[in-house]
Amino acid sequence: MARDELDILFSLAWPLLFTVVPLLFSWIFGNIYQRKKQEELEVRVESFGTDNLTTLKSPPTQVSASGLLTANIIMSVSWWQKLVGGIKTIFGGQVQTWDGILAWARKEAMQRLREQARAGGFDNVINVRLETSEIQSSKGRNTAVEILAYGTGIKT
Amino acid sequence: MPEADAQEVQTIEMLMSNTETIPGHTIIQMLGIVTGSTVRAKHIGKDILAGFKNIVGGELKGYTELLQEARAQALQRLVMESHSRGANAIVNIRFATSAIAGGAAELMAYGTAVVVG
Numbered sequence: 001m002a003r004d005e006l007d008i009l010f011s012l013a014w015p016l017l018f019t020v021v022p023l024l025f026s027w028i029f030g031n032i033y034q035r036k037k038q039e040e041l042e043v044r045v046e047s048f049g050t051d052n053l054t055t056l057k058s059p060p061t062q063v064s065a066s067g068l069l070t071a072n073i074i075m076s077v078s079w080w081q082k083l084v085g086g087i088k089t090i091f092g093g094q095v096q097t098w099d100g101i102l103a104w105a106r107k108e109a110m111q112r113l114r115e116q117a118r119a120g121g122f123d124n125v126i127n128v129r130l131e132t133s134e135i136q137s138s139k140g141r142n143t144a145v146e147i148l149a150y151g152t153g154i155k156t
Numbered sequence: 157m158p159e160a161d162a163q164e165v166q167t168i169e170m171l172m173s174n175t176e177t178i179p180g181h182t183i184i185q186m187l188g189i190v191t192g193s194t195v196r197a198k199h200i201g202k203d204i205l206a207g208f209k210n211i212v213g214g215e216l217k218g219y220t221e222l223l224q225e226a227r228a229q230a231l232q233r234l235v236m237e238s239h240s241r242g243a244n245a246i247v248n249i250r251f252a253t254s255a256i257a258g259g260a261a262e263l264m265a266y267g268t269a270v271v272v273g
Contacts, residue, residue, distance in 0.1 A: 022211065030212040037214055063179035068172035068249060070227060074220045076206070078213030101213065108215070127175045133253040135219060135261065144206075144216055146223060148251060152173045 023080055030078035038104055045111055052117055053110060053128045053151065065155040069125060071112035074135055075105035076144035102145065106130060109149040122153030170235045171245035171272065178245050181272040187241045192234030193264040195256060196226040223263065227251065230265045243269035 077085065081097035088095045109130070117125045128151035135144045171178045198206075202218040209216055230251075238246050249267035256262050 026211045026213075030214075033212040034214055057175055058177075059179045066171070066173055066179045068174060068231075070224075070251070072220060072223055072227070074216045074223065076210050076213055076216055079211055081213055082210075105215075126179070127173075129174065131251060131253070133261075134255060135223075136255055144219065146219075146253065148227075148253070150174060150249075150251060152175050152179065154179050 023083065026079040030080055034078070034104075041104070041108055041111060044115075045107070048111070048114060048118075052114055052123065053125045055128050056126050059124070059126050059154050059156075061156045063154045063156060067120065067122070067153050068150065069113060069116050069120065069122070069153045070148065070150040071109050071116055072146060072148045073105050073109045073112065074144050074146045075101055075108075077101050102132075102147075105145065105147045106149075109147040113149045113151065117153045120153055121155060123156045125151040125153050127151050168235055168239050169244070170238060172231075172235075172249055172267075173245070173247050174249045174267075176248055178247060178270075178272050181245070183245075183247070183270045184273045185271040187238070187243050187269040187271065189266060190234055190237045190241070190243075190246065190269045191264060191266040192230045192232065192237060193262060194226050194229045194233070195260055195262045196222060197260040198222060223253075223261070226261075226263045227265070230263045234265045234267065238267075238269040241269050243271055245270050245272045 077097060081101065085095045085097045088097075110128075113125060113128065128149060131148045131150075133146050133148070135146050171181070173179065177183060198219065202222070206216045206218060234246060234249070246267040247270055249265060252264045252266070254262050254264075
């Protein structure tokens with residue numbers, strides 16, 4: 001009967017609407033959004049020119065002034081990336097979705113530190129440290145990571 | 157931290173560094189370890205907004221700002237404590253973050269209070 005088949009279709013459509021459709025949405029728009037943001041960061045890094053960050057403990061030159069600088073970013077994975085990553089943890093191996101997000105977050109945090117140093121009139125940043133910590137929402141559903149980059153800005 | 161304290165902190169001149177000395181200065185006296193910490197929870201509205209942002213992933217700006225402010229407050233407390241000990245600089249500053257309960261995080265800054273000349 002055509003009526004029964006329609007009923008079955010409808011009963012299938014509802015669960016699909018709340019599972020597959022948001023995931024597809026997340027996959028398509030997440031990819032577009034993240035690619036756009038990453039390209040913007042590339043442009044910022046390239047137009048900045050030199051890299052003024054070092055992990056050296058002591059300044060290589062004479063210093064006239066110094067100050068503490070911090071830059072942070074909180075980054076989360078999209079629903080799609082979370083799902084793919086979750087499946088990956090069953091089989092083990094490289095989790096590419098998280099991999100990319102963390103690399104991106106670190107790059108962004110370091111770029112922010114560079115820009116902050118330049119805005120504060122510092123020539124170099126020494127003893128740069130990177131720290132990663134997990135951030136949880138109140139229900140523990142949305143996990144995100146915080147990357148903190150800090151160092152001592154020096155004026156030569 | 158109350159507003160008055162925050163204003164008071166801004167008048168304090170404190171040299172800060174995460175290196176073992178303040179570049180260009182020499183340490184005269186060590187005054188021991190100082191800590192400054194704060195526990196912050198997120199606003200439920202921001203939590204819901206972040207939930208939506210999770211669909212596409214990427215930066216959660218609300219949280220970035222929140223933790224930035226919290227860390228600034230932890231640093232302010234560090235400065236207050238060092239000042240009360242008579243220090244004019246803090247060296248070897250380290251940051252630590254720990255998730256206390258779901259939705260709340262403790263941000264801590266610690267270092268060594270010193271007098272430099």
